[in-house]
């Protein structure tokens with residue numbers, strides 16, 4: 001179900017990418033030049049490949065071809081330098097008889113696998129803070145709507161077609177988007193930071209660009225959550241395309257409660273109690289939303305870092321815990337896929353459903369001078 005939601009956030013992203021594809025291509029080209037100058041051919045090939053993809057996306061076929069060729073050249077060079085190293089190793093290890101093991105270990109070290117995690121203090125803190133704030137906001141809205149809607153219970157008053165909708169729309173959602181935005185922006189940034197560190201990226205341009213995009217995504221998601229988007233002046237406006245908005249569920253719950261109450265001949269006070277007691281406004285619902293949205297933004301921050309890094313070619317889905325649902329298991333079973341592809345559930349990154357704790361895995365070629373963390377590839381050796 002959240003497949004559509006992640007898609008919608010990504011549709012916005014891909015619309016935006018079409019506009020900025022040339023800028024992104026230029027940036028990847030510069031990153032490639034940096035790696036090439038440093039003699040990191042595998043990383044240069046990877047970045048040039050990304051530049052070629054972006055130029056193609058931007059409709060610049062000539063540039064795309066040029067960088068495709070450069071990627072090929074540096075790919076060759078990286079194999080060449082690997083062979084040189086292999087020959088060196090062979091000479092060195094022939095003396096002590098350990099050559100085969102050494103060569104295999106070196107080949108395996110080239111592509112690294114790193115798994116990102118949601119088990120961090122930043123995530124826990126954001127979940128707890130957001131759960132509490134959201135519970136207070138939902139409760140206030142429940143009270144407001146109970147007062148507004150209870151008049152519909154009077155049997156003498158025929159409720160008009162638009163009455164419920166008007167009442168529901170009279171609720172003020174802006175405070176929810178604002179508190180949610182604070183927490184989600186912080187956690188998206190934390191996810192991006194974690195991923196950049198694990199990928200060994202400390203380039204200032206990449207880092208600031210990654211943080212900007214991660215935070216923008218989280219801010220847009222906060223508005224989408226209550227069926228809105230931000231206009232150019234930073235004001236919330238209605239967004240008919242919003243996916244997975246909590247307001248959709250709320251509307252359905254309220255309509256049902258009002259219809260039932262009218263049919264049962266409930267008094268205004270009874271209907272008011274029913275609405276305030278709806279699970280849509282409960283602490284449990286607030287907690288579920290908080291946990292789901294925090295992990296969603298954290299994972300989105302990680303994905304943003306992977307995309308912006310220029311070194312990640314593939315990704316995989318990693319399930320968490322013991323009670324894994326079929327949807328997430330299918331995603332994991334798919335194994336590594338292209339970084340721009342969707343998993344079988346239709347999501348391009350976790351989460352696949354509310355309360356999903358799955359994380360994403362990156363396959364990348366580290367820059368030789370990078371501070372990429374070493375411990376994560378230990379299982380491959």
Ligand SMILES: [Zn+2]
Pocket residue numbers: 319320328352353356357358
């Ligand atoms: Zn999952």
